[in-house]
Amino acid sequence: MSAKNRDERARWRNRTIGFRVSPEEGRQIDIAVKLSGLTKQDYITKRLLCRDVVVQGNPRVYKALRSQLEEVLAELRRIEAGKGLDEDMMDTIRMISAIMEGLKEESHDG
Numbered sequence: 224m225s226a227k228n229r230d231e232r233a234r235w236r237n238r239t240i241g242f243r244v245s246p247e248e249g250r251q252i253d254i255a256v257k258l259s260g261l262t263k264q265d266y267i268t269k270r271l272l273c274r275d276v277v278v279q280g281n282p283r284v285y286k287a288l289r290s291q292l293e294e295v296l297a298e299l300r301r302i303e304a305g306k307g308l309d310e311d312m313m314d315t316i317r318m319i320s321a322i323m324e325g326l327k328e329e330s331h332d333g
Contacts, residue, residue, distance in 0.1 A: 252267070255318060257283075294312075
């Protein structure tokens with residue numbers, strides 16, 4: 224049995240909720256989690272409860288951004304070779320763009 228965890232409001236988190244996703248949906252969720260800098264549990268909980276996911280720049284987030292941008296670059300090179308862009312990659316590009324815009328605003332505010 225796993226250890227009991229309290230959330231930011233000191234509530235016990237002892238209930239488990241599970242669901243199935245396709246491999247593509249799983250990859251998209253994993254990318255979003257990495258780019259958010261949150262744990263998968265915190266990311267999914269915030270999204271399901273319609274709470275804002277605020278990305279805080281840290282080394283883990285920057286590493287995830289760099290990794291995803293490398294994949295985007297590889298995809299752009301593939302497209303240049305005559306292939307089409309798939310919708311999952313477009314979703315990833317949109318997500319990276321929104322995060323980078325937020326980080327840019329954060330650096331100007333601070």
